[in-house]
Every structure is written in C-alpha cells, then in structure tokens.
Amino acid sequence: MDTFNKAIALLKDPVGYMTQNKDAPVSVNSLMTSYVAILALIPLAGRIIGDLIFEYRGAIGYAIAGSVVAYVLDLVSVFVIGIVIWKLAPSFGTTTDQSKATLLSSYIYTPVFIVGILSIVPFLGYLAILGLLYGLYILYRGLPIVLNTPADKTVVYVIAVLVVSFIIIAVISLIVGAFDALAFV
Secondary structure, three states, rough: HHHHHHHHOOOOOOHHHHHHHOOOOOHHHHHHHHHHHOOHHHHHHHHHHHHHHOOOOOOOHHHEEEEEHHHHHHHHHOOOOOOHHHHHHHHOOOOOHHHHHHHHHHHHHHHHHHHHHHHHHHHHHHHHHHHHHHHHHHHHHHHHHHHHOHHHHHHHHHHHHHHHHHHHHHHHHHHHHHHHHHOOO
C-alpha cells in the first residue's frame, strides 16, 4: 500500500513530493522491485482483463503471454530511460548517479502505470498517452529538483531524453516484434 500512497502523492503534487524526497537514499534494485515492478502490475492487470474480455475471448495463454511481455518491456523502459538520463547528465551540467536518474525515470512512468488500468477497455488504453504527457511534465519539473539541472538547460535536456529514449525504445520494440513474428512462423 505504501507504493500506491507514494504514487498518489507524486501525482497530486509532483514538485512538493520530489522536493521532499530528493535526498532520500535509494538503490536501483530496491526502486525497481519495490516501486516500479509493483506499479507496473496495474497496466498488466488491465491488459490481461481487457484482452480476455475483448480480444482473445478464452485464449487465456495469448492474453497472459502478451501482457507479461508488455510488463517486462515496461520495466525495461523505466530502467533504460534511467540510464539515458544518467548518461546525458554531464552534457547538461548535471551531476548524478544511476539511482537518482532511475528514480526520476520511475517518476516519469508513474502516471503511465496508473492510467494503465484503462487497458481493461482496449481503446481506452490509448489514454495512457495522457499519463505520458504528465510524465513529461514530471521530467521537466524533476530535473532541477532531483538532479540539480540548471534551469537554462532543462528544456534541452528534456528534448534530448525524449529523442534518445524514443530511438532506443523503438529499436527494442523492433527486436521484440521480430521475435514475435518468428514465433508465429
């Protein structure tokens, strides 16, 4: 329950929450297992239920397999974007470590995970884009708070994170899609 309370507090007041918790020690491992993995269960449950009701109707194996792959990709995305934030930091006058960068990445994905419950009704699952937009706002506001990014470099840093992350996630999606296509051959 603590994880959900943290998520709700972040969504209600991102600046206040990040300011209050910016100096809390966190390890990448504990963050991924006790926060990200738990919140990512929300869209997992939504996908499974939605797929069983609307898409696969009785093909429980397909519904679960597809949802589990999406769950793993959600976890990988948070981790990879954390690495992107971490590795780009020196270019923007920011000193950080991997744990703080991954923390900010988990904050970015929090609204995406919460809105992910709408995947119960497949066409409503596309509203996760609204969660992503709110996540971008959290990134913009969080860079100066969590990583001490200079204010004049924040916008360019956000754009760089977006571009690099998009390219990396697109490549990962293509690889997973290729494996998926091979599975049906």
